[in-house]
Structure formats: C-alpha cells, structure tokens
Amino acid sequence: MSANQRWGGAVLLVACLSFLACASKGGVRADAPWTDPSPHREGAVTVEPGVSLEYLDWGGTGPVVVLLAGQGNTAHIFDDFAPLLTREFRVVALTRRGFGKSSKPESGYDVKTRVEDVRRALDELKLDKVSLVGHSLAGDELTAFAALHPQRVHKLVYLEAAYDHTRMDALVEGAPTPSGPSDEERSSPQAFTAWQSRMHGFEIPEAEVRTGNVFDARGQWTADVTPGFVYERLAQGNATPDYASVMAPVLAYYVVEEAVDVVFPWTKAMTPSEQEQISKVLRKLQTFGAAEQKRLTQALPTARVVGVREANHYFFLTHSDTVVPELSAFLRAP
Numbered sequence: 001m002s003a004n005q006r007w008g009g010a011v012l013l014v015a016c017l018s019f020l021a022c023a024s025k026g027g028v029r030a031d032a033p034w035t036d037p038s039p040h041r042e043g044a045v046t047v048e049p050g051v052s053l054e055y056l057d058w059g060g061t062g063p064v065v066v067l068l069a070g071q072g073n074t075a076h077i078f079d080d081f082a083p084l085l086t087r088e089f090r091v092v093a094l095t096r097r098g099f100g101k102s103s104k105p106e107s108g109y110d111v112k113t114r115v116e117d118v119r120r121a122l123d124e125l126k127l128d129k130v131s132l133v134g135h136s137l138a139g140d141e142l143t144a145f146a147a148l149h150p151q152r153v154h155k156l157v158y159l160e161a162a163y164d165h166t167r168m169d170a171l172v173e174g175a176p177t178p179s180g181p182s183d184e185e186r187s188s189p190q191a192f193t194a195w196q197s198r199m200h201g202f203e204i205p206e207a208e209v210r211t212g213n214v215f216d217a218r219g220q221w222t223a224d225v226t227p228g229f230v231y232e233r234l235a236q237g238n239a240t241p242d243y244a245s246v247m248a249p250v251l252a253y254y255v256v257e258e259a260v261d262v263v264f265p266w267t268k269a270m271t272p273s274e275q276e277q278i279s280k281v282l283r284k285l286q287t288f289g290a291a292e293q294k295r296l297t298q299a300l301p302t303a304r305v306v307g308v309r310e311a312n313h314y315f316f317l318t319h320s321d322t323v324v325p326e327l328s329a330f331l332r333a334p
Contacts, residue, residue: 046124131155246300
C-alpha cells in the first residue's frame with residue numbers, strides 16, 4: 001500500500017486517514033533483490049499512446065475473473081487472495097493508471113477514461129467476456145463498464161464498492177489523522193509493511209508495499225509512488241453510479257460498521273477526544289452506507305447483498321475463508 005491514499009466505500013477512513021501521514025512522489029526502488037512469492041505472471045498492456053497498465057495473471061482454469069483494486073492500491077493487493085480462486089477460474093488483476101507500475105499521465109482519471117482503460121486492457125489480453133470483481137473505488141468502474149459493454153460482462157462483485165464516491169470526502173472532513181511511521185518503521189520495506197499491517201489489522205502483501213512506495217538504496221522509505229495530483233483528479237473525475245443500467249447479476253458486500261477499533265484499528269492509539277471524533281465519523285458512515293445499500297437494491301432488486309460483521313474495508317483479505325466459497329458459488333452459478 002502507498003503511504004497516502006483516499007478511498008471510496010463506507011469505511012474509507014481506514015485508509016483515507018491512516019495514510020495522510022506521509023506522502024510524495026517518485027518511482028519504485030527496492031533495498032535488495034527480492035522475489036514476489038505470489039504465483040503470478042506480471043506484465044503491462046498499452047491502453048493509449050504512452051499509457052500502460054500493469055497486470056498480474058495467476059492463471060487457473062475456467063471462466064475469467066478480473067480483479068480491480070481500490071483507489072491507492074495496486075493489483076498486488078490481491079497477491080494472497082487471487083490464488084484462492086484459481087482452482088475454478090482464470091484470475092487476472094489490473095492496476096489503474098496513476099498507481100504502482102502503471103503509467104502516471106497528467107489526465108485520464110475520470111470514470112469514462114478508466115472504463116476505457118479496462119476495455120482496452122481486456123482487448124490486449126484477449127479476454128472477451130469476464131466477471132469483474134472490484135474493491136472500493138473500483139465499483140465505479142464495474143458499474144460504468146457493465147452499462148457500456150454488457151456483452152462483455154458475465155457477473156459483477158462489489159467488494160465494499162457499491163457507493164456514491166462523489167460524497168465520500170465530505171463524510172470524513174475534519175476527522176483527526178494518525179501519526180506517521182517512525183524512523184525505524186520507515187527503515188526497510190519489511191518494517192514499513194509491518195507498520196501498515198499493524199495499522200490496518202491484517203497482513204498486507206509486501207509486494208503491494210514495494211510497488212506502491214519508493215525505497216532508497218538503503219531500503220529507507222522515501223515517498224509514495226503516486227503523484228499527489230492523481231488523487232485530486234480521481235476525486236474530480238468520480239461520478240454517481242447508475243445501477244439501473246446494469247444488466248449483469250450482482251453480488252455486493254457491505255461491511256457493517258459496528259465498532260471503531262474494528263473498522264479503524266489504528267484508533268486505539270488516539271486520545272479519547274480523537275476517538276470520539278472518529279466515532280462521529282463512523283456514525284455518519286453507517287447512515288451513508290445504509291442509504292447506499294438501499295439505493296443499490298432499489299435499482300437492482302435481484303442483486304444479492306451480503307453484510308459483513310466484525311471486519312473493515314479489507315474484509316475480503318481478513319475473511320477470505322468465508323468470502324471465497326461464497327463468491328465462487330455466485331460466479332459458478334448459471
């Protein structure tokens with residue numbers, strides 16, 4: 001994960017605030033030779049002149065599943081999750097422009113262009129009809145892609161992603177931010193990964209951290225790979241999703257935000273006053289999430305909605321033992 005992220009989703013604060021502590025720009029640099037243990041093939045596809053997207057291909061047999069990461073993440077966020085699906089599906093993931101090893105052009109962060117990026121990437125990879133599984137902000141791409149290219153979509157799975165992301169920033173305005181990592185926690189990719197894992201309450205794939213951040217020759221963390229303007233332009237390019245235009249079967253997961261320390265593990269170190277401020281934000285997110293879920297089901301009454309308890313925004317990683325069988329059954333069904 002990068003050090004500075006803005007997220008969509010009803011629990012975006014778990015990343016939106018925790019990564020505001022340190023950010024900049026730059027390119028990927030590792031401290032020493034290192035091999036990603038996830039069993040994927042890595043490559044890049046050109047989506048327009050001078051712009052390419054990173055992809056990861058875990059192989060597998062069966063229908064094609066394409067994983068789309070949330071804002072701030074790369075395809076490597078699925079390094080531990082994707083292999084769990086390859087027994088029944090061929091699994092591929094994309095990193096959107098602006099992040100990781102994908103190009104970082106000045107423009108193209110609106111929903112329309114992001115959807116076109118996905119279409120061209122699928123064309124380059126010779127993937128015709130696929131199921132799209134998207135986390136967080138990727139929900140916007142799922143909805144718009146399914147509306148524009150219904151013949152290419154088998155099914156859609158929203159992983160904490162079926163929200164109106166144009167409204168998210170207002171919900172967290174004024175909330176306190178956590179402190180950044182110490183010098184020791186910035187001292188190596190492993191230390192930085194461990195810090196982020198503690199902050200978020202689950203083990204983050206190290207490749208996700210290495211791909212999204214810059215480490216100098218000593219292994220010291222120095223910057224976020226993503227330029228700051230990318231986050232601003234993504235926010236400007238968001239659009240309210242039109243679920244009524246979706247024809248494909250839908251499975252939508254929503255985290256039920258019940259406890260601050262579960263949704264936002266890093267708040268345990270905050271003062272009582274700061275924790276109360278975060279609690280107020282959580283209550284706003286609870287109201288917003290319920291309204292967004294209602295909006296989805298009104299537009300798509302046949303959509304299957306699953307509420308996830310005792311989890312945060314990355315529930316699909318922390319609760320993969322229950323999510324994978326359920327998601328697989330949905331994708332298998334006629």
